[in-house]
Amino acid sequence: MPDLPPILTSLAWPIAIAIAWLAGEFGQRWTGLPRISFYGLVGFVLAGPQGAVLPLPDSGPVALLADIGFGLILFELGYRINLRWLRTNPWLGAAGLTESLLTFGVVYLIAIAFGSSQLVALMMAALSMGSSPATVVRVINEQRSSGQVTERVLHLTALNCVLAVFAFNVIIGFWIFRTFDAVGEALWQSLVMLAGSALLGALFGVLVPALLRAIRNPRQDATLAYAIAILLLVAICDAGTLSPYIAALAFGLSARHRRVAFSAAQRNFGALGGLLTVLLFVFAASTLDWRQIAAGSALAVAVVLARLATKTLAVTAFAHLSGVSWRKGALTGLGLAPLSVFVILLIEHARHAGVHVVDELRAMAAVTMLLEVFGPVIIQRALIWAHESTTDPEPPHAA
């Protein structure tokens, strides 16, 4: 927006955040739909190519803030993951692997059928494996849900995100070298990146609780300390070539086992987390261009439907073996539908790494826009249908 005075440009983000917040509050009140759906819509409408209020996404600090917002959410997701569960109930892990791989395969075939190049199809397939931790955690907290669908969606989301980051990095590596001879190299680099990020996160997970104990803090709420640590962790990963997402997830995972209170009252990291969530969703949607979305819409609808089908089918198939009803299995699969923010940030990272893949992935832009709005609604419905949401109206009283 070169024509506008600089003061207006600097106001663009605060104004966008304020509008998104208002839209979320009123939208939620009037429709009962999750607030984050409205954040995404506002971000999209105000974005450069559409409303031209927000600057183009390359501006650095906002992208870093979005990463930090996402880091807080991933920490919270990691904090809720119990790895031992995958050992005591191996069918859950089997369900996660199956749904991810099935989604990869089916999306790849669809993309090829729509005439995408092999590389683009592989990339779309990798991105489609994951679910959006931001949407999942945010809606679960908003609905204050608890139960098997909630727990399983959280665990499967963590699992499929790790798989998606791994696969995506392999394919990015492959893209950079543009040759199949480099697959081994790309695989190795992706593995090293994953392991390095996880190690760094785990190190934070050991050091921060130890520090809190040393300063005799654990009885107080440690949320602020964790937030500062995530800020640092994300910045370190951004500066290096590590994945801040895997690192934040690993940080949460290892902090959980130290059992130094991350108070339940501070879910979403309180007001700080709330603010960064608005920013994250507005930012993510603001990177989308309606022209790309329009161009990729037919393929996008096919991918969204295929993803919904593969995830629901695969998780349902393992429902009985893993100890829940078929119905809850199906609802768990449905709850994995959200994708948007996760994909957008991964693509942004690829761009930072010098791989301009966005243009090639027009359909993915359309998929993310669809799921930015509908993903939160789908998981919200899944939780309500599973009777796990505590914001349900109380059942009628039989006086």
Place this chain on the structure above:
Amino acid sequence: MPLEAFTPSQPLTFGVELELQLVSLSDFDLTAASPDLLHLLQRHPFPGNVTPEITESMIEINSSVHTAYGPLLAQLREIRDTLVAASDVLNIGIAGGGTHPFQHWSQQKISSKPRYEYLSQLYGYLAKQFTVFGQHVHIGCANGDDALYLLHALNRYLPHFIALSSSSPFVQGHDSGFDSARLNSVFAFPMSGRAPFILSWQEFTDVYFAKMERTNIIKSMKDFYWDLRPKPEFGTIELRVCDTPLTVERAAAIAAYLQALCHYLLARPEAPPLEDDYLVYHYNRFQACRFGMEGSLTHPKTYDTVPLRDDILATLEKMMPHAEALGSVEALQHLAATARGGSDAAQLRQVFEREGSVESMVHAAIQRFRGDRRMRWQRG
């Protein structure tokens, strides 16, 4: 509808009900997992019985009717092992303890059962605050008169059961200062406390219950939340003051202690209970809730005040011959060690001191409940 007749049952048979906490292993808060757990347990032969409770983060298990401590303990262990195996499949923790140390009552979901929905409407937030976990012990009685006699003769011993089972020191994230804070939630209900001093079953049904029914406040015995209440359809009296202990071993031992006391009292060795015994009743009960084993007890007849721990140890000693007759010496020895060493409440406080977080207390309670026994889930 008049109160049903007292169904005679074999004297001194007994059974145990335990209300248990369902805990999310992700944040150690209570989780509304009972529908999922009950669904899973339907697929597996379950020893005893398991039912939903007022909120979806609780379940109640009950043993069958037993005559001796050994089989009761064996069955409770079997129930525990089945529950632990099922909870592993669902990533939930199962724990005893009279309260969850940091759950917030406003977050609890009332189970979708007409009676619970009715209670929720009648009692408002008290119903959700009733997310507390108790052990109930039933003792079989030959007839209604024996039941009422036992019920009142036990008044002097009630603080023993409160102190020995106490495991609810923390409420809503803070140390309440009570060893059994759970009972404070029970006292809030208008029909809680002691039963009226009536020793004849005929008088209890024809006069007292008939009057209460005419008030329209009471429809059945379920509407009373007394510390000890008769249960005519089972032919038992039901002790309701105990917190759910952290282990099934302690739960079985407490039941065996009550059985031994009833065995002793039925021989009528003591002066018969009087209305005046209740002059000290509420204060004694308060002492046991507040200070546990460190509390004091005022004797209802002599008004002598003694340390509760000493009174428990002396009574356990006195009950030994009865325990020998009933086969529960081991149970009483277990309780004597508890009285000397410290209750579950004391142990939970130690965990908090050592680890510094309420989450750690829940983790410790889950580990205590599991015991050493592990079992793989058998898919049905």
